[in-house]
Amino acid sequence: MKNFLGVGISVGLLAGIWTQVSMELALVTWAAFVAWACYFAAGGGRTGFTRGLAANISGALWGWLASLFLNHATFTGAIAIAVTVVAFILCMQAAVGVLSFIPGAFAGTAVFFGTSFDLWGTLIALVAGACLGWLSDLLGQRIQRAVAQPA
Incomplete structure (x- = not known):
C-alpha cells in the first residue's frame, strides 16, 4: 500500500x-476523469499521455462525425449503422x-455522446484530464x- 501513497495524495488533491x-468555469468535470483514467490505463508517462489523449480525441472526433451523419440520416437503423462504422474505425485506427x-x-x-454532443466541452475536458493524469x-x-x- 505504501507504494500508492504518493499517487493517492496527488490524485486526491x-x-x-x-x-x-471546472465547476467555477462551467467545464465538463466528469469527462476529465475519464481521460485521467485513460492516462494511467495507457501506461502513464509520455506514452500514456500521448496514446491516451490521441485515442480520446480521435474517439470524440469520430463520434462528432457520426453525429453529423445522424443529423441528416432519417432512416430506420441509422444509429445502428453509425455505431457499427465508428466502432470498426476505432479498432482499425489502432494500427x-x-x-x-x-x-x-x-x-x-x-x-462526446455523454456530453450531449458538446465537441468543444469534450475536447477541453479530455485535454485537461490527460494533463491532470501526467x-x-x-x-x-x-x-x-x-x-x-x-528518516
Missing part, C-alpha cells in the same frame, strides 16, 4: 482542485501507433520518493 475549478489504445478511443466517443503521476512520484526516504 488534484481531483478536488479540478472539481472546484497507427499513437492511436493504438483502443479503450481510449471508445472512451472519447462515449464522453501532473498527478509526476507529483505522486515526488511525494512517494519523499515518503520512502529513510
Whole structure:
C-alpha cells in the first residue's frame, strides 16, 4: 500500500482542485476523469499521455462525425449503422501507433455522446484530464520518493 501513497495524495488533491475549478468555469468535470483514467490505463508517462489523449480525441472526433451523419440520416437503423462504422474505425485506427489504445478511443466517443454532443466541452475536458493524469503521476512520484526516504 505504501507504494500508492504518493499517487493517492496527488490524485486526491488534484481531483478536488479540478472539481472546484471546472465547476467555477462551467467545464465538463466528469469527462476529465475519464481521460485521467485513460492516462494511467495507457501506461502513464509520455506514452500514456500521448496514446491516451490521441485515442480520446480521435474517439470524440469520430463520434462528432457520426453525429453529423445522424443529423441528416432519417432512416430506420441509422444509429445502428453509425455505431457499427465508428466502432470498426476505432479498432482499425489502432494500427497507427499513437492511436493504438483502443479503450481510449471508445472512451472519447462515449464522453462526446455523454456530453450531449458538446465537441468543444469534450475536447477541453479530455485535454485537461490527460494533463491532470501526467501532473498527478509526476507529483505522486515526488511525494512517494519523499515518503520512502529513510528518516
